[in-house]
Amino acid sequence: MVLTIPDDGEDPLGWLAFAQSGVLTTAQATGLLGPGVVRRRVRSGRWRSVCRGVLLTGNGLLTRDQQLWVAVLATGPRSVLAGATAAAEAGVRGLRREPLHVLVPATRRAGRTVLRRLPVDMAAVVVHRTSVLPQAHLQLARPPRTTTARALVDAAGWARTVDEARAMLAAGCQQRRVSPEEIRAVIDALPRAHRRHLVRRTVDDIAGGAEALSEISFLGLCRRHGLPRPSLQHRRTDASGRARWLDAYWREWGVHVEIDGSHHMDVREWAADMRRQNDVWTAGDRILRFPAWLVRARPDEVASTLRRALLAAGWRPAT
Known part of the structure; x- marks a missing residue:
């Protein structure tokens, strides 16, 4: 169904249908x-009853925008898109599109019966409740949704795993859709937020230079094994005068670590990595390389290698 802008300023139904995607x-x-x-339009097939209390001013399959409107209208007044759904609507890429997450006031019960009877062309809807939703956490948007910072804090709390939670926070900051400071402001206002400490530590790591989940995992590894904190995304000029960025670098001991993701398997990336590695070696620094999966799957092995390299370079653990 294609909605057109009503040309009659006295057509409130047309304007409302346009504003709410039909x-x-x-x-x-x-x-x-x-x-x-209304009954005649539904019975004739001109309009469609999507679920109890919600109508479509047409009879086609639901579009993505219409599904979002159904989610907030079916769950009642003051409902807003939230979590990964709100973050995706704000432009954060790489997040799960389904189910749709909706936030409602804790004092009101959403219609669970309604949500169990959604049509087959409607995504599943998950309802969350909150007693803390200040105006500062709401985005002026249609359909209504939380701000990107609040969306990511909620999404991290609702994520299935810790890695998924960290990845969503990293994605929002890396894609410049939100800043660590904005996320900190939200978490300060939510003293009972799920995974609150994880969110704070993750954004601290991001603010310190971590841009990918592998780098965030790497910082956590260093903390747990009593290793000094490296500089992340350290800028360095190579022999040809070009700027290079080192994943992790301990300047004092001349130890450099590269964390290789899947893109390093590309031939052009591999050649560029070799040139960068040669520049580091010829400058006298030690260089270690770990695949990202090893950092997450075998942290003890990575930490042991790091410790040996740092000790050989002159680092001495605090006693």
Whole structure:
């Protein structure tokens, strides 16, 4: 269904349908047309009943925008898109598109019966409740949603795994959709947020230079094994005068670590890595390389190698 902008300034139904992508509550529709007209339009097939209390001013399959409107309208007043759904609508890439996450006030119960009877062309909806949702955490958008910072904090708390939580926070900051400072401000306002300490530590790592999940895992590894904190994404000029960025670098001891993701398997990336590695070696520094999966799967092995390299370079653990 294609919605056009009403050219009649006195057409409230047309404007409301346009503003809400053709999705209306039954109360909205009957308030403008009366219950009899609404019933006739549904029975004739001109309109479609999506679920109890929600109508589509057409009879086609639901688009993505319409599914989002159904999610917030079906769950009642003051419902907003939240978590990964709100973050994705704000432009954060790489997040799960389904299910749709909705946040409602803790004092109100969303219609679970309604959500169990959604049509097959509608994504599943997960309802979360909160007692803390200040105006500062709401984005002026349609459909209504939380700010990107609040969305990512909630998404991290609702994530299935710790790695997924960290990856979502890293994605939002790396893609410049939100800053670590904005996330810190949200977490300060949510003293009971799930994984609150994890969120704070992750954004601290991001603010310190970590841009990928592998680098965040690497910093956690260093902390757990009593190793000194390296500089991340350290800028260095190579022999040809070009700027190079080192994943992790201990300047005092001349130890450099590269964390290789899947892109390092590309031939061009591999050649560039070799040139960068040669520049580091010829400058006298030690260089270690670990695949990202090894940092996560075998942290003790990585830490042992790091410790030996740092000790050989002159580092002495604090006694």
